[in-house]
Amino acid sequence: MKAVPPAGVFITFEGGEGAGKSTQVARLARHLRERSGREVVSTREPGGSARAEEIREALLAGLAKPYGPFAEALLFTAARIDHLDRLIRPALRRGEIVLCDRFADSTRAYQGAAGGLDARTVRALERVAVGETRPDLTLILDLPPEAGLARARARAGEGAPDRFEAEALGFHARLRAGFRAIAEAEPDRCALIDAAHEPDAVEAEIRAVVEARLPSLFRNATESRHDAA
Ligand code: T5A
Numbered sequence: 001m002k003a004v005p006p007a008g009v010f011i012t013f014e015g016g017e018g019a020g021k022s023t024q025v026a027r028l029a030r031h032l033r034e035r036s037g038r039e040v041v042s043t044r045e046p047g048g049s050a051r052a053e054e055i056r057e058a059l060l061a062g063l064a065k066p067y068g069p070f071a072e073a074l075l076f077t078a079a080r081i082d083h084l085d086r087l088i089r090p091a092l093r094r095g096e097i098v099l100c101d102r103f104a105d106s107t108r109a110y111q112g113a114a115g116g117l118d119a120r121t122v123r124a125l126e127r128v129a130v131g132e133t134r135p136d137l138t139l140i141l142d143l144p145p146e147a148g149l150a151r152a153r154a155r156a157g158e159g160a161p162d163r164f165e166a167e168a169l170g171f172h173a174r175l176r177a178g179f180r181a182i183a184e185a186e187p188d189r190c191a192l193i194d195a196a197h198e199p200d201a202v203e204a205e206i207r208a209v210v211e212a213r214l215p216s217l218f219r220n221a222t223e224s225r226h227d228a229a
Contacts, residue, residue: 005093005094005095006038006095006216007092007095008091008092008093008094008095008096008097008098009038009092009096009097009098009136009137009214009217010088010092010098010100010133010134010135010136010137011028011097011098011099011100011135011136011137011138011139011210011214012099012100012102012103012105012135012137012138012139013025013099013100013101013102013138013139013141014102014103014105014106014109014138014139014140014141014179014182015140015141015142015143015148015179015195016143016145016148016172016175016176016179017145017148017149017152017164017165017172018147018148018149018150018151018152018153018155019141019142019143019148019195020141020143020151020195020199020202021101021102021141022044022101023199024139024141024199024202024203024206025042025044025099025100025101026042027199027203027206028099028203028206028207028210029042029099031203031207032097032099032210032217035217035218036097036217036218038095038096038097038217039091039094039095039096039097040096040097040098040099041087041091041096041097041098041099042099042100042101043083043087043088043098043099043100043101044100044101044102045076045079045080045083045100045101045102045103045106046059046060046075046076046079046080046102047079047083048083048087048088048100049079049082049083049085049086049087051079051082051086052079052080052082052083055075055076055078055079056079058075059072059075059076059079059163060162060163060164061162061163062162062163062166065163069111069112069115069116069117070111070117070121072111072115073107073111073112073115073117073121073122073125074125076106076107076111077107077125077126077129080103080104080107080129080130081129084129084130084133088100088133089133092133097217100135103135103138104126104129104130105138105140105179105182107122107125107126108122108126108178108182109175109178109179109182110164110175110178112178113174113175113177113178113179113181114167114171114172114174114175114178115171134189135189136189136214137189137190137191137209137210137213137214138182138186138189138190138191139190139191139193139206139209140179140180140182140183140190140191140192140193141193141195141202142176142179142180142183142192142193142194142195143194143195143196144176144196145169145172145173145175145176146169147196148172148195149165149169149172152165153165180192191209191213193205193206193209
């Protein structure tokens with residue numbers, strides 16, 4: 001009889017600019033590959049599929065900015081629909097672990113809390129695009145916006161800031177408050193991570209949260225090792 005794959009696990013990383021999400025996605029992916037015995041897919045938004053990457057380019061170049069936050073939210077949502085259909089849902093159906101650098105909470109925080117798009121519209125878009133494919137766990141990397149922007153600037157060197165990095169500090173302060181409000185409103189799904197520490201300390205906090213919230217990831221590995229013995 002064909003073995004039924006375990007349920008896929010969907011983990012998202014959220015936070016302001018330069019919070020360290022990409023760094024920590026790569027570290028957690030390595031850890032989970034070693035410890036869970038499962039396939040791990042790392043991806044990002046906007047992007048993650050060929051079409052969504054095209055939309056990403058236009059959004060980060062600021063092409064949609066003149067149309068306002070609703071139009072930008074529509075484009076982030078269009079990219080998300082393709083990403084879900086082509087990459088995220090197929091991987092979850094195969095029982096894989098999907099780590100995603102930003103997802104629907106970024107639309108809530110950037111276009112909603114910081115950009116001024118009303119929460120009902122943001123929720124309606126999320127409902128139709130995301131449906132039942134909600135994250136099992138969302139790690140919200142939290143740090144003062146000045147620190148995150150300084151990290152992003154240092155990494156970019158002399159390059160021009162992108163569409164959202166170029167926003168005023170007030171925007172980034174609303175963004176941080178928006179992410180913190182999401183963490184407070186949905187404590188079962190979200191964990192707020194102190195991202196101001198060194199990368200190793202942030203990684204340790206993330207590992208501890210994942211092991212506490214998703215113990216089955218590690219139990220299955222132990223069982224399959226026993227099965228193989
Ligand atoms: N957006 C996205 C929306 O407005 N709505 C949406 O719905 C979605 C999905 C995406 C932009 O789109 C917006 C949000 C964004 O503005 P992006 O380039 O993907 O653009 O931007 P970010 O996701 O913000 O990516 P960044 O690369 O800027 O930030 P990360 O991934 O949080 O940070 P990371 O890991 O690249 O680190 C940045 C720098 O800091 C260092 C790293 O080495 C790197 O140089 N660093 C640390 N330094 C000190 N201490 C630590 N703990 C560090 N961790 C990393």
